[in-house]
Amino acid sequence: MTRAIQDYYPERFSHCFGCGRNNPHGHQLKSYWKGDETIARFTIAPMYSGGVPGNAYGGMVASLIDCHGTASAAAFACRAQGHELGEGAEPVRFVTASLTIDYLRPTPVGKEVTITGRLMSLEGRKVRVALALAAGGTVCARGEMLAVQFRE
Numbered sequence: 001m002t003r004a005i006q007d008y009y010p011e012r013f014s015h016c017f018g019c020g021r022n023n024p025h026g027h028q029l030k031s032y033w034k035g036d037e038t039i040a041r042f043t044i045a046p047m048y049s050g051g052v053p054g055n056a057y058g059g060m061v062a063s064l065i066d067c068h069g070t071a072s073a074a075a076f077a078c079r080a081q082g083h084e085l086g087e088g089a090e091p092v093r094f095v096t097a098s099l100t101i102d103y104l105r106p107t108p109v110g111k112e113v114t115i116t117g118r119l120m121s122l123e124g125r126k127v128r129v130a131l132a133l134a135a136g137g138t139v140c141a142r143g144e145m146l147a148v149q150f151r152e
């Protein structure tokens with residue numbers, strides 16, 4: 001898959017600060033399938049430093065995990081319905097109902113990090129996703145998300 005999950009979001013839902021392709025001031029995170037899991041790559045700019053020089057502030061870490069989680073939920077739900085993103089109906093859109101983060105190690109700025117997502121469960125409108133953010137092979141943070149399909 002060469003197109004990012006977020007690139008399938010409808011125009012009207014593409015202004016998220018973390019991942020909206022139509023938000024020129026945002027991070028424009030891009031998430032992709034990687035086998036049965038999902039992955040995003042991102043380099044945190046030094047301006048997002050936390051209190052310790054060279055390390056990112058926690059909100060930035062949570063933001064990346066958050067946006068990758070909702071994108072993953074959309075992709076997992078789509079595949080569970082028997083089709084891929086971009087095939088047929090407009091992709092379902094998920095919002096974060098609950099997100100927990102464990103900060104395990106400092107997350108560096110200025111180096112590429114990867115964020116991965118794994119489907120834990122899917123039940124009706126609810127998708128639970130296990131998430132991890134790693135830098136250079138070290139897992140810096142883990143997250144668990146409950147994403148709920150948005151009802152228009």
Ligand SMILES: CCCCCCCCCCCC(=O)SCCNC(=O)CCNC(=O)[C@H](O)C(C)(C)COP(=O)(O)OP(=O)(O)OC[C@H]1O[C@@H](n2cnc3c(N)ncnc32)[C@H](O)[C@@H]1OP(=O)(O)O
Nearest residue numbers: 013016066067070093094095096097098126146148150151
């Ligand atoms: C236009 C923009 C579009 C899209 C906007 C694009 C956003 C980009 C995404 C980036 C990620 C974000 O930051 S999103 C932004 C941060 N998140 C938000 O602002 C969401 C605010 N919360 C909400 O709008 C609402 O609470 C929802 C949509 C999550 C759920 O409300 P609802 O649709 O009325 O559904 P509701 O019946 O309450 O809940 C559905 C099921 O989930 C369970 N549930 C709900 N919340 C929780 C919870 N915190 N912990 C455990 N379980 C929960 C309920 O028990 C129920 O289970 P059962 O009884 O069925 O078993």
